[in-house]
Amino acid sequence: MITIYGRATSGNVQIAMWAIGELGLKHERLDVGGKFGGTDTPQYATMNPNRLVPTMKDGELVLWESAAIVRYLAATYGSDTFWPKAPAARARADQWAEWTKTTFQPTFISGVFGPLVFTPEAKRDPAAIAAAAAKVKPLAGMIDAHLAELPYVGGNELSFGDCIFGTVLFRYFTLDGFERAETPHLRAYYDRLTERPAYRQHAMVEYDSMRAR
Numbered sequence: 598m599i600t601i602y603g604r605a606t607s608g609n610v611q612i613a614m615w616a617i618g619e620l621g622l623k624h625e626r627l628d629v630g631g632k633f634g635g636t637d638t639p640q641y642a643t644m645n646p647n648r649l650v651p652t653m654k655d656g657e658l659v660l661w662e663s664a665a666i667v668r669y670l671a672a673t674y675g676s677d678t679f680w681p682k683a684p685a686a687r688a689r690a691d692q693w694a695e696w697t698k699t700t701f702q703p704t705f706i707s708g709v710f711g712p713l714v715f716t717p718e719a720k721r722d723p724a725a726i727a728a729a730a731a732k733v734k735p736l737a738g739m740i741d742a743h744l745a746e747l748p749y750v751g752g753n754e755l756s757f758g759d760c761i762f763g764t765v766l767f768r769y770f771t772l773d774g775f776e777r778a779e780t781p782h783l784r785a786y787y788d789r790l791t792e793r794p795a796y797r798q799h800a801m802v803e804y805d806s807m808r809a810r
């Protein structure tokens with residue numbers, strides 16, 4: 598039995614949960630973080646010294662960092678397509694996973710999503726949001742060009758790399774208040790993801806409850 602500590606509304610928890618859903622793993626998810634609290638206890642800090650979510654427990658193993666959790670789950674429980682055996686094939690998916698975590702996710706979440714969702718309208722800085730959205734545009738264009746050639750980030754099959762990248766797209770495509778690039782291939786990819794039951798359940802999680810009023 599795998600335990601995930603983390604609220605369903607956390608984008609990083611969603612990354613781990615979508616992978617768990619795709620792999621059909623027996624699990625429990627405990628509401629921790631955000632309005633639920635629970636990350637400031639000494640016990641939680643022994644599992645995750647960052648005091649962030651998600652944290653995963655599988656038997657004796659305790660792990661934090663959503664992408665590391667997905668890689669562990671994929672390597673341990675995934676098929677040869679979800680966790681490609683060949684290093685070159687795996688690295689192709691991993692390249693986009695790393696890019697998500699170092700580039701796309703911080704640029705979009707910190708620069709656009711956070712300011713639009715976590716900041717009350719009266720306190721927003723529209724120029725800063727527009728500048729951040731302008732930085733997201735070429736990134737969206739980059740992955741759009743890649744997805745023009747291949748249906749999934751690593752190739753012809755869904756892999757761990759899609760769980761790390763694709764989760765953020767629900768927020769990217771449903772958030773109002775910023776200008777998106779024209780990305781027909783990225784949009785088609787997102788539409789394909791929304792047909793997957795595990796994506797619908799774990800990645801398409803409302804964020805209205807987190808809005809600053």
Ligand SMILES: N[C@@H](CCC(=O)N[C@@H](CS)C(=O)NCC(=O)O)C(=O)O
Pocket residue numbers: 607608609610629630631636648649650651661662663664
């Ligand atoms: N790089 C970490 C980031 C974890 C993180 O920033 N988690 C946020 C939620 S998305 C968090 O714990 N926020 C405080 C809270 O929910 O209490 C990961 O990918 O797991």
